[in-house]
Amino acid sequence: MFSAKIYTVFLSAILMSATAAAQMSFEETPKRLFKPVSMFAKAEDNLKDEFKEKGLEWPVKYMFVRAFKLERQLEVWVKDDYAEAFQLFKVYKVCATSGTYGPKRKEGDKQIPEGFYYINEFKPNSNYHLALGLNYPNASDAVLSDPNKPGGDIYIHGNCVTIGCLPITDSLIEQVYHMASVVKEQGQDFIPVHIFPMRYDDPESVEQFTTRTKNKPETQQFAKSIKDAYEYFEDTHQLPAVFVTDKGDYLISGNPYAPKVPRSKLVSANKPADPYAAWELEEKVDKVPFYKEGNAALQKWLFLLSQELSAKLPPNTSMSLQVEFIVDKEGTTQMATVVRGGDPKTNALIKQRFETELKWQPALKDGKPVNTKLRQNLNLAAPEDL
Incomplete structure (x- = not known):
């Protein structure tokens, strides 16, 4: 009851x-x-x-x-x-x-x-x-x-x-x-x-x-x-x-008399390997990564990168991208990947710039540096064709 x-x-x-x-x-x-x-x-x-x-x-x-x-x-x-x-x-x-x-x-x-x-x-x-x-x-x-x-x-x-x-x-x-x-x-x-x-x-x-x-x-x-x-x-x-x-x-x-149906496996056995499988990542941390030169400098860097990439777009077009990357225990940017939007040439440039130019104070958990994954959006807009 x-x-x-x-x-x-x-x-x-x-x-x-x-x-x-x-x-x-x-x-x-x-x-x-x-x-x-x-x-x-x-x-x-x-x-x-x-x-x-x-x-x-x-x-x-x-x-x-x-x-x-x-x-x-x-x-x-x-x-x-x-x-x-x-x-x-x-x-x-x-x-x-x-x-x-x-x-x-x-x-x-x-x-x-x-x-x-x-x-x-x-x-x-x-x-x-x-x-x-x-x-x-x-x-x-x-x-x-x-x-x-x-x-x-x-x-x-x-x-x-x-x-x-x-x-x-x-x-x-x-x-x-x-x-x-x-x-x-x-x-x-x-x-x-x-x-x-x-x-x-x-x-x-x-x-x-x-x-x-x-x-x-x-x-x-x-x-x-x-x-x-x-x-x-x-x-x-x-x-x-x-x-x-x-x-x-x-x-x-559930209804014990409901007719049974055959189960079908919807997840492919050949699904792509998790690119982050080798990383010991922490999802919840006590202190998130902090850009070494400060947040204002990070925002300026992102703005300048967006401006540089926007200038390469055809006139009157825009593009929204999302970049996923790891900040490792040493504060280095690793595995930068455009997971939404972009094109091969743009994405390759973003990967190179993120991994070589972004240096961090690493995330902390229980007072110790840990690896964690972040995401960053980039919105690009080409200048009007006047």
Whole structure:
């Protein structure tokens, strides 16, 4: 018998009616925001073609979203009838991440949440192109997160930057946003979103997760507490019921009579080797790296580099890049890699300049220098062709 204080977070039997009150602001949004407009015309044409190729019915009736931090993937599952099993439509790349493994617990921790959520906001005029809001903090987070400042504003959005959200590229968010608006119009008020630290049945992912969290038993325990929902869906392609106890713990309940489906391995066994595998990197440090000549000098260096690179662009063009690099224990810049944007010639120049010119006071943890990884955005804009 569950406690009287247990709240139903996701219950498959009442998906269509459980959230009317919880989504009041969403329901009050003008209906026109969910109808196809000019910016979605191309997205809808592409979706129709892709659905047809995969033997799926358009317009989509039901949608489920599942995300994995380690693999940086966001899946969209669909079905045409409530009683059917979900079918995988597409796996999208999450193009930027922040934080580390484990749930979000307070404002400013940069964590992408883990657990069970639903889409509670459509934001067509987002600064990040388009955005689908998640109901963080949910019933579990309300118990376990910081009671005063748990944080919020967690979205699936475009623009490929994040401090706790799930970003994909602008063209891809147009697809996901449009599908969500279509199922909303078809009657699905409750669009569930499950976020996991990794794919639990991929040995390489499990090994990496275990290694990176070896000194974080609470993170490993939380990952274990939500694993049953992953396993049930993998076995049935149906959503389990998810409850929250008065202590904030998740309880997963599946239908024991649900038909089993064959499992398919979505992560390629030949996926590229992790370029940072040989580095012992610290994700959370007591003191972040500090540019030896001071922050003002660093900003000037970045500005001058951006100006130099902008001058090489064709007139009236712009480019947004993101550079990932390691600051090692000696304060040297290593492994500088443009992970978003650019072209081979520009990226090679950026790598050379970062690795030869940027010198740091290294990051500290427990008073000792450590290796850590940083990211830096560069926005380039060519001068107008006058």
